[in-house]
Amino acid sequence: xxxxxxxxxxxxxxxxxxxxxxxxxxxxxxxxxxxxxxxxxxxxxxxxxxxxxxxxxxxxxxxxxxxxxxxxxxxxxxxxxxxxxxxxxxxxxxxxxxxxxxxxxxxxxxxxxxxxxxxxxxxxxxxxxxxxxxxxxxxxxxxxxxxxxxxxxxxxxxxxxxxxxxxxxxxxxxxxxxxxxxxxxxxxxxxxxxxxxxxxxxxxxxxxxxxxxxxxxxxxxxxxxxxxxxxxxxxxxxxxxxxxxxxxxxxxxxxxxxxxxxxxxxxxxxxxxxxxxxxxxxxxxxxxxxxxxxxxxxxxxxxxxxxxxxxxxxxxxxxxxxxxxxxxxxxxxxxxxxxxxxxxxxxxxxxxxxxxxxxxxxxxxxxxxxxxxxxxxxxxxxxxxxxxxxxxxxxxxxxxxxxxxxxxxxxxxxxxxxxxxxxxxxxxxxxxxxxxxxxxxxxxxxxxxxxxxxxxxxxxxxxxxxxxxxxxxxxxxxxxxxxxxxxxxxxxxxxxxxxxxxx
Amino acid sequence: xxxxxxxxxxxxxxxxxxxxxxxxxxxxxxxxxxxxxxxxxxxxxxxxxxxxxxxxxxxxxxxxxxxxxxxxxxxxxxxxxxxxxxxxxxxxxxxxxxxxxxxxxxxxxxxxxxxxxxxxxxxxxxxxxxxxxxxxxxxxxxxxxxxxxxxxxxxxxxxxxxxxxxxxxxxxxxxxxxxxxxxxxxxxxxxxxxxxxxxxxxxxxxxxxxxxxxxxxxxxxxxxxxxxxxxxxxxxxxxxxxxxxxxxxxxxxxxxxxxxxxxxxxxxxxxxxxxxxxxxxxxxxxxxxxxxxxxxxxxxxxxxxxxxxxxxxxxx
Numbered sequence: 001x002x003x004x005x006x007x008x009x010x011x012x013x014x015x016x017x018x019x020x021x022x023x024x025x026x027x028x029x030x031x032x033x034x035x036x037x038x039x040x041x042x043x044x045x046x047x048x049x050x051x052x053x054x055x056x057x058x059x060x061x062x063x064x065x066x067x068x069x070x071x072x073x074x075x076x077x078x079x080x081x082x083x084x085x086x087x088x089x090x091x092x093x094x095x096x097x098x099x100x101x102x103x104x105x106x107x108x109x110x111x112x113x114x115x116x117x118x119x120x121x122x123x124x125x126x127x128x129x130x131x132x133x134x135x136x137x138x139x140x141x142x143x144x145x146x147x148x149x150x151x152x153x154x155x156x157x158x159x160x161x162x163x164x165x166x167x168x169x170x171x172x173x174x175x176x177x178x179x180x181x182x183x184x185x186x187x188x189x190x191x192x193x194x195x196x197x198x199x200x201x202x203x204x205x206x207x208x209x210x211x212x213x214x215x216x217x218x219x220x221x222x223x224x225x226x227x228x229x230x231x232x233x234x235x236x237x238x239x240x241x242x243x244x245x246x247x248x249x250x251x252x253x254x255x256x257x258x259x260x261x262x263x264x265x266x267x268x269x270x271x272x273x274x275x276x277x278x279x280x281x282x283x284x285x286x287x288x289x290x291x292x293x294x295x296x297x298x299x300x301x302x303x304x305x306x307x308x309x310x311x312x313x314x315x316x317x318x319x320x321x322x323x324x325x326x327x328x329x330x331x332x333x334x335x336x337x338x339x340x341x342x343x344x345x346x347x348x349x350x351x352x353x354x355x356x357x358x359x360x361x362x363x364x365x366x367x368x369x370x371x372x373x374x375x376x377x378x379x380x381x382x383x384x385x386x387x388x389x390x391x392x393x394x395x396x397x398x399x400x401x402x403x404x405x406x407x408x409x410x411x412x413x414x415x416x417x418x419x420x421x422x423x424x425x426x427x428x429x430x431x432x433x434x435x436x437x438x439x440x441x442x443x444x445x446x447x448x449x450x451x452x453x454x455x456x457x458x459x460x461x462x463x464x465x466x467x468x469x470x471x472x473x474x475x476x477x478x479x480x481x482x483x484x485x486x487x488x489x490x491x492x493x494x495x496x497x498x499x500x501x502x503x
Numbered sequence: 504x505x506x507x508x509x510x511x512x513x514x515x516x517x518x519x520x521x522x523x524x525x526x527x528x529x530x531x532x533x534x535x536x537x538x539x540x541x542x543x544x545x546x547x548x549x550x551x552x553x554x555x556x557x558x559x560x561x562x563x564x565x566x567x568x569x570x571x572x573x574x575x576x577x578x579x580x581x582x583x584x585x586x587x588x589x590x591x592x593x594x595x596x597x598x599x600x601x602x603x604x605x606x607x608x609x610x611x612x613x614x615x616x617x618x619x620x621x622x623x624x625x626x627x628x629x630x631x632x633x634x635x636x637x638x639x640x641x642x643x644x645x646x647x648x649x650x651x652x653x654x655x656x657x658x659x660x661x662x663x664x665x666x667x668x669x670x671x672x673x674x675x676x677x678x679x680x681x682x683x684x685x686x687x688x689x690x691x692x693x694x695x696x697x698x699x700x701x702x703x704x705x706x707x708x709x710x711x712x713x714x715x716x717x718x719x720x721x722x723x724x725x726x727x728x729x730x731x732x733x734x735x736x737x738x739x740x741x742x743x744x745x746x747x748x749x750x751x752x753x754x755x756x757x758x759x760x761x762x763x764x765x766x767x768x769x770x771x772x773x774x775x776x777x778x779x780x781x782x783x784x785x786x787x788x789x790x791x792x793x794x795x796x797x798x799x800x801x802x803x804x805x806x807x808x809x810x811x812x813x814x815x816x817x818x819x
Contacts, residue, residue: 306708327710336708344708347701349768358698358709361691368690412709 014063041218056080086159149180250464258282267312287466335413348398353379382411403434519762523777534788554783561757563724571767572627579638581747584732589742609729613722651742662737701768
């Protein structure tokens with residue numbers, strides 16, 4: 001790389017602090033014109049935080065940003081756009097009910113001299129922009145009617161229309177087929193030739209190696225380094241991403257597993273997951289690891305009965321357990337602690353007591369009438385047991401911190417006395433102290449003969465807690481590995497689709 | 504210290520209600536000073552009687568709003584049950600049986616709303632707007648838009664009657680208030696309304712019976728509207744095809760002033776009762792003072808806006 005080239009974007013010493021959490025500590029990132037630059041790291045490494053800072057969504061705590069050599073303060077997403085920064089997110093940000101052209105010109109519709117919208121000009125200019133990147137979509141087409149791939153191409157076109165000099169792609173191929181990915185890469189090449197800088201975020205190693213020039217690696221909010229792709233290989237990049245020792249905090253006392261209590265045979269559902277088979281034994285902590293969107297959540301939801309599955313067979317405690325409604329799973333003794341507790345696990349406006357008794361309501365009810373005092377007593381007992389920090393059991397759950405909210409969700413299922421606890425990302429947004437207490441709960445659960453399935457995107461967590469783990473990649477089961485075989489490299493290889501029973 | 508903490512807790516749990524009691528006291532003092540007649544027992548009883556009809560409807564509305572729905576068909580159900588009870592009695596069916604038939608007809612509307620909302624996934628606003636229109640015009644068709652008169656005296660005397668000086672109308676409202684408080688606070692169905700209203704997905708994943716919750720709120724709403732319609736016919740002494748027109752708005756206003764949130768998950772029977780009382784007091788007091796009724800309605804409209812803004816600010 002020649003030293004004289006002025007970078008389009010240069011971020012220096014970026015620090016971002018959220019209340020109680022340091023999300024980024026002194027990260028540098030540089031993007032040159034005509035360069036495709038990969039941004040890699042595990043979930044939680046800080047990739048999306050740094051991008052949100054660049055795009056004006058978050059304000060940085062410390063650090064400097066230079067655009068074309070000039071120091072800038074990026075105040076808002078709109079400001080970022082006007083400075084020539086564009087972003088294409090995986091869940092495309094387009095107005096679904098408007099046409100391609102209207103999306104391009106949103107907020108700045110051209111007018112005719114009579115003051116009406118100048119559609120002729122809009123369609124013409126939209127077509128010109130789309131042609132320049134060789135995307136063949138009708139400017140009059142309504143976004144909703146386009147395929148995901150076409151929508152993504154339109155979103156790229158929109159950033160071009162806004163004269164973006166740097167474009168960020170956040171997991172752009174997550175929803176694309178192989179052919180569509182190829183087309184996307186064609187467009188990225190085109191952008192590169194035009195001197196646009198591309199920041200490319202992806203978990204897929206083969207993509208990064210095929211189109212990127214350099215890669216910046218983040219880990220736990222810190223910069224690990226920036227490497228030229230020519231001078232590195234996949235192993236090196238992965239070791240940069242995960243290069244850490246498993247922390248002692250995840251060490252918990254396991255129990256000797258008992259009989260098989262859950263048996264899953266060849267279950268599939270559409271594109272979400274295919275031919276999944278595994279068994280879980282009593283007292284085990286069974287991990288499910290994979291990147292977001294790899295089908296982990298969908299599998300446990302199907303087992304619980306929250307979603308139906310297309311085919312396959314589930315047996316729970318020796319009985320057929322092909323559930324189609326959550327209430328069936330609950331009655332059989334399965335508890336699902338969902339991924340997004342605010343959206344799926346809690347009634348935020350209701351009290352700790354109400355939430356605690358939501359599932360196990362029968363034990364405090366006679367003829368449809370609740371014994372409120374008894375419910376409050378049960379809630380108090382769990383508040384004490386889990387050391388939930390709340391002034392009283394009448395407190396509305398929305399006023400509690402993330403860790404304490406999670407404890408309320410756990411209380412709700414402990415009160416029901418379930419046999420199998422499925423935790424989907426139990427410690428996301430939970431501070432370290434509460435995390436440790438949640439792990440203590442895991443420990444006491446397995447001691448009481450309960451069984452746990454834990455889904456986590458945070459590798460050290462699953463590695464530290466699980467007896468065995470299944471690694472998923474794009475809806476496929478890449479392998480089940482036992483504790484002795486747990487190594488970062490091993491697991492990351494499976495999880496990025498590089499090694500597995502089907503590939 | 505502990506004493507104080509407990510007191511604060513009480514305050515925080517009933518803040519909306521306390522605020523409304525405060526407003527009500529201020530209104531009473533204001534009208535009482537301006538017009539001595541206002542504080543007379545007779546006037547107060549008249550006020551309670553007037554507040555009763557839509558106070559009853561508002562309790563059903565609170566159930567629906569708490570479940571994150573809305574019921575625009577309440578006014579039409581009031582009309583339907585009034586007409587059905589009148590037609591039955593005029594054709595010689597015994598009073599009690601006529602009342603049961605009228606309630607049955609009301610339940611059908613609630614069931615229809617429930618099916619549209621839960622099974623057909625029609626947004627509650629649209630579903631109940633449709634049934635509002637359908638039911639109203641069924642009434643007009645049934646009656647040829649004519650009032651049904653000559654109702655038996657045994658029926659009409661209920662509305663004017665009283666027990667120990669307390670009007671029967673108000674006693675009926677009181678009974679429904681207690682029923683509402685009991686259901687929302689003490690029954691599984693009641694807590695399910697709140698759980699479903701604040702988070703549908705979490706309710707489903709917690710194994711809550713969603714269909715019975717949705718059917719339940721719309722049917723409860725239509726039952727209390729049926730009762731209101733019967734009271735209305737008794738008070739007017741006639742079955743009037745247009746009775747209940749526009750009541751949905753007063754009922755929504757009372758619920759919302761009482762702290763219910765149109766986003767669901769929040770709503771209080773006591774708050775709603777106070778909301779209905781405040782609106783009735785303003786109307787009654789305004790009439791006594793000879794305030795222009797248009798100005799009164801402007802004040803009521805402003806009150807609704809102010810009450811909700813204050814409530815939002817307090818909760819955020």
